[in-house]
Amino acid sequence: MTKMIKAFVLLLLLNVIHSSVLDNEILDCKNYLSNKLIAEIASYQPTVNVLIKEIVNGQFKTSTYNELATFIDKFGNRLAGTENLENAIDYMLEKSKLKKLENVHGEDAPVQTWIRGKESATLLFPRRQNLPILGLGNSVGTSEDGITAEVLTVKSFDELNERSAEAKGKIVVFAPEFISYGKTVVYRSKAASEAAKHGAVAALIRSIAPFSILSPHTGMQSYEANVTKIPVAALAVEDAHLLERMQSRKQRVVVNLKMEAHLGEVKTSRNTIAELKGSSHPEKVVIISGHLDSWDVGQGAMDDGGGAFISWNALNVLKSLDLRPKRTIRTILWTAEEFGYVGAQQYYKDHKNETHNWNFIMESDEGTFNPYGLNYVSGDKGSCIIKEIVKLFKNLNATSSTRSDSVGSDINLWLDDGIPGAAVLQQNEKYFWFHHSQGDTMDVEDPVSLDKNTAIWAATAYIIANLEDDFPRD
Amino acid sequence: MTKMIKAFVLLLLLNVIHSSVLDNEILDCKNYLSNKLIAEIASYQPTVNVLIKEIVNGQFKTSTYNELATFIDKFGNRLAGTENLENAIDYMLEKSKLKKLENVHGEDAPVQTWIRGKESATLLFPRRQNLPILGLGNSVGTSEDGITAEVLTVKSFDELNERSAEAKGKIVVFAPEFISYGKTVVYRSKAASEAAKHGAVAALIRSIAPFSILSPHTGMQSYEANVTKIPVAALAVEDAHLLERMQSRKQRVVVNLKMEAHLGEVKTSRNTIAELKGSSHPEKVVIISGHLDSWDVGQGAMDDGGGAFISWNALNVLKSLDLRPKRTIRTILWTAEEFGYVGAQQYYKDHKNETHNWNFIMESDEGTFNPYGLNYVSGDKGSCIIKEIVKLFKNLNATSSTRSDSVGSDINLWLDDGIPGAAVLQQNEKYFWFHHSQGDTMDVEDPVSLDKNTAIWAATAYIIANLEDDFPRD
Numbered sequence: 001m002t003k004m005i006k007a008f009v010l011l012l013l014l015n016v017i018h019s020s021v022l023d024n025e026i027l028d029c030k031n032y033l034s035n036k037l038i039a040e041i042a043s044y045q046p047t048v049n050v051l052i053k054e055i056v057n058g059q060f061k062t063s064t065y066n067e068l069a070t071f072i073d074k075f076g077n078r079l080a081g082t083e084n085l086e087n088a089i090d091y092m093l094e095k096s097k098l099k100k101l102e103n104v105h106g107e108d109a110p111v112q113t114w115i116r117g118k119e120s121a122t123l124l125f126p127r128r129q130n131l132p133i134l135g136l137g138n139s140v141g142t143s144e145d146g147i148t149a150e151v152l153t154v155k156s157f158d159e160l161n162e163r164s165a166e167a168k169g170k171i172v173v174f175a176p177e178f179i180s181y182g183k184t185v186v187y188r189s190k191a192a193s194e195a196a197k198h199g200a201v202a203a204l205i206r207s208i209a210p211f212s213i214l215s216p217h218t219g220m221q222s223y224e225a226n227v228t229k230i231p232v233a234a235l236a237v238e239d240a241h242l243l244e245r246m247q248s249r250k251q252r253v254v255v256n257l258k259m260e261a262h263l264g265e266v267k268t269s270r271n272t273i274a275e276l277k278g279s280s281h282p283e284k285v286v287i288i289s290g291h292l293d294s295w296d297v298g299q300g301a302m303d304d305g306g307g308a309f310i311s312w313n314a315l316n317v318l319k320s321l322d323l324r325p326k327r328t329i330r331t332i333l334w335t336a337e338e339f340g341y342v343g344a345q346q347y348y349k350d351h352k353n354e355t356h357n358w359n360f361i362m363e364s365d366e367g368t369f370n371p372y373g374l375n376y377v378s379g380d381k382g383s384c385i386i387k388e389i390v391k392l393f394k395n396l397n398a399t400s401s402t403r404s405d406s407v408g409s410d411i412n413l414w415l416d417d418g419i420p421g422a423a424v425l426q427q428n429e430k431y432f433w434f435h436h437s438q439g440d441t442m443d444v445e446d447p448v449s450l451d452k453n454t455a456i457w458a459a460t461a462y463i464i465a466n467l468e469d470d471f472p473r474d
Numbered sequence: 475m476t477k478m479i480k481a482f483v484l485l486l487l488l489n490v491i492h493s494s495v496l497d498n499e500i501l502d503c504k505n506y507l508s509n510k511l512i513a514e515i516a517s518y519q520p521t522v523n524v525l526i527k528e529i530v531n532g533q534f535k536t537s538t539y540n541e542l543a544t545f546i547d548k549f550g551n552r553l554a555g556t557e558n559l560e561n562a563i564d565y566m567l568e569k570s571k572l573k574k575l576e577n578v579h580g581e582d583a584p585v586q587t588w589i590r591g592k593e594s595a596t597l598l599f600p601r602r603q604n605l606p607i608l609g610l611g612n613s614v615g616t617s618e619d620g621i622t623a624e625v626l627t628v629k630s631f632d633e634l635n636e637r638s639a640e641a642k643g644k645i646v647v648f649a650p651e652f653i654s655y656g657k658t659v660v661y662r663s664k665a666a667s668e669a670a671k672h673g674a675v676a677a678l679i680r681s682i683a684p685f686s687i688l689s690p691h692t693g694m695q696s697y698e699a700n701v702t703k704i705p706v707a708a709l710a711v712e713d714a715h716l717l718e719r720m721q722s723r724k725q726r727v728v729v730n731l732k733m734e735a736h737l738g739e740v741k742t743s744r745n746t747i748a749e750l751k752g753s754s755h756p757e758k759v760v761i762i763s764g765h766l767d768s769w770d771v772g773q774g775a776m777d778d779g780g781g782a783f784i785s786w787n788a789l790n791v792l793k794s795l796d797l798r799p800k801r802t803i804r805t806i807l808w809t810a811e812e813f814g815y816v817g818a819q820q821y822y823k824d825h826k827n828e829t830h831n832w833n834f835i836m837e838s839d840e841g842t843f844n845p846y847g848l849n850y851v852s853g854d855k856g857s858c859i860i861k862e863i864v865k866l867f868k869n870l871n872a873t874s875s876t877r878s879d880s881v882g883s884d885i886n887l888w889l890d891d892g893i894p895g896a897a898v899l900q901q902n903e904k905y906f907w908f909h910h911s912q913g914d915t916m917d918v919e920d921p922v923s924l925d926k927n928t929a930i931w932a933a934t935a936y937i938i939a940n941l942e943d944d945f946p947r948d
Contacts (some may be wrong), residue, residue: 215688439712
């Protein structure tokens with residue numbers, strides 16, 4: 001267990017560090033791609049056109065939305081370790097078999113469960129007010145009466161260091177401005193231990209979100225080894241600002257925090273797998289993926305229902321149109337992503353000896369808004385191939401491409417090992433308005449955008465799985 | 475009491491009907507304004523410039539925001555009939571005296587109180603899910619066990635009429651699209667009685683809002699005479715959509731609704747009045763106003779803290795700069811607006827014999843976002859005067875004007891009697907994102923926009939109160 005937590009911390013940090021988009025370099029692709037390869041990719045234009053036509057305007061129009069809505073409305077949110085998630089996984093396995101997808105099965109992954117229980121924060125002084133909160137993943141709870149303490153609000157870890165003497169016995173509130181998720185999320189993942197080092201009895205954070213309608217946002221956090229574990233929860237942006245204003249007026253601010261949060265048993269969850277077996281190189285694989293678990297608030301429609309369902313429905317469409325590529329396309333619906341990529345970690349261990357056959361790995365976990373191209377991780381030659389592929393998406397106005405060093409939380413393990421991969425570039429500026437909050441519902445999802453994402457997903461996977469040569473790793 | 479409720483219904487309906495903006499006609503103002511009057515108005519440019527300079531960039535910069543934030547953070551929301559609102563009124567009276575405003579006093583208004591109590595809605599079938607709700611004003615409650623019934627979701631009153639046979643014994647959910655507040659709010663004000671006429675046991679409405687992060691919006695509703703009073707509450711937009719989708723799949727949808735809502739005692743609240751006495755015609759009056767009460771959710775910072783505080787601070791600024799006009803400028807902070815303009819109705823009765831002296835009446839109750847001019851009700855000559863006044867707001871990029879037939883809920887009584895008036899034109903497209911919800915907090919308010927609103931408010935009131943001739947009513 002301790003090992004696993006350490007791995008979580010590492011992954012959380014990696015994720016923070018890996019968020020920057022690389023400078024969009026000018027490559028001279030003539031040095032990398034033969035005319036033959038360029039012509040080969042261009043030859044997929046009719047196939048791509050059929051995919052776009054059938055998914056966006058034809059027989060599959062709104063099918064991703066409808067399948068997703070049916071699923072979300074049936075199961076609601078799907079916290080890792082719950083029976084509800086396992087029922088949702090069974091549903092997807094059953095549906096995959098009905099759709100005649102191939103090699104349909106689940107693969108076990110052990111999940112350390114965490115139970116939120118009841119939770120509340122109440123401002124007691126200078127006046128009484130309920131402060132809606134969401135406890136953060138893996139947080140410990142409080143006693144039944146809760147923790148009643150004065151509040152110290154700080155903007156940063158640096159400010160906490162400077163005001164260390166004031167923190168002892170207090171509830172420390174971290175209220176950093178939202179710069180970007182990558183830059184700001186460290187105040188969620190490390191708040192509790194950083195506050196505890198200065199003697200705080202609990203920590204609260206401003207939700208990691210740029211906009212709020214008094215909606216707290218949960219998310220994972222990790223305790224540092226050998227530091228006292230204190231309870232930690234997220235406040236709505238507005239309430240963090242309220243506490244800041246009160247402190248700026250030199251008012252004594254007292255909060256009572258009650259949380260029943262605690263770790264539960266280790267349970268077994270499953271990654272959900274379905275394939276379209278390759279016609280000539282079935283052992284070679286292109287992976288399209290999203291995660292099926294969600295936080296225990298909202299509906300998990302955006303994070304990551306949308307990503308999971310474009311990955312699943314892209315496979316249905318290819319199967320249905322009898323577009324079977326040379327290599328295998330494998331859809332993986334990861335489990336327990338929200339608890340630290342637990343399903344992906346297990347899959348990484350279990351399939352270590354096969355990855356030489358993995359051509360390309362895709363994940364959609366940053367929304368399925370209106371797409372405009374591909375965001376990818378690859379070497380220079382691969383980069384040139386992607387640039388040729390996105391040219392085929394002219395009908396979708398989705399011909400952009402950006403090279404990054406991280407494009408999906410679950411798949412980072414393999415990207416870091418040098419396997420190339422991609423996500424959809426899309427207009428996800430509002431993603432963090434809803435992320436990990438009660439606002440993650442079907443209302444965030446748009447049928448047309450889901451169709452477009454499905455089309456890009458199906459086309460990209462199909463082309464790469466069907467190219468004469470393996471997708472280059474260099 | 476019954477009379478009062480009837481008056482509420484009338485006013486609610488009036489408000490709905492009165493929301494349209496008149497066609498912005500081309501007036502030949504040469505027929506209405508003498509060169510002398512045009513020159514007189516133009517001569518205020520230096521005074522307006524001083525007001526803008528001092529409020530937006532000078533000694534009063536951010537004072538409206540700071541005063542408002544101090545007030546909001548001290549009192550939170552202020553439901554009519556609560557001790558908290560009366561404390562807030564005392565605070566404003568005290569503050570007004572400290573600022574040496576004149577004729578500072580409260581004027582009593584009786585308020586039929588309504589108490590929300592605890593409330594919940596739980597989806598029981600096809601699966602269990604908490605549905606956040608906000609009971610609507612004046613709603614009756616349920617028994618302790620609540621009402622458990624099947625749900626019938628309709629888009630409109632017409633659809634309910636068509637499906638009348640299905641409504642009996644059910645909870646009717648009204649899920650109209652948000653067209654505009656004026657056009658859609660009838661589904662809040664009349665939902666309960668319309669559903670009861672078809673035998674429904676309770677009503678739920680899609681919140682009257684164009685955007686949501688799972689945030690229900692409350693508001694006033696009225697029971698029709700001789701129709702069974704059934705409980706009524708607002709669902710979040712997303713949950714109304716959820717119930718619609720379930721019904722479209724022919725699923726049986728069952729909800730349990732619990733509400734402790736009930737009417738309380740009739741209590742005495744107060745309108746809050748402060749003046750700057752006119753130097754030569756103290757009996758003649760220009761009114762600037764907003765309402766001090768709010769709903770019992772969120773903080774009432776936008777609705778209508780901002781409107782109340784620009785009205786109050788505009789008077790402070792004029793007093794402080796020794797800009798005393800010929801006529802009296804009166805700030806009125808209405809009470810119990812949310813319960814049906816109760817304070818305004820009382821004031822209307824109590825001051826019936828003085829209104830021949832009222833020159834102009836202003837209310838800000840639709841937000842204090844970035845302003846771009848004035849929205850006014852007046853005859854043609856008044857219209858031409860307003861067009862000359864807004865020319866003076868060039869430094870604020872606020873030279874637009876629109877003639878309407880309603881510009882403020884409390885002041886409609888007088889506008890309908892032919893007294894001209896105005897509100898600030900401002901970029902309030904997001905007003906109904908926050909209106910009557912937990913999201914009505916100080917985060918909606920912007921210091922710079924508040925300053926600009928205060929400047930327009932102070933300048934408009936000052937000019938009209940200081941013109942040689944009374945503002946024309948024709």
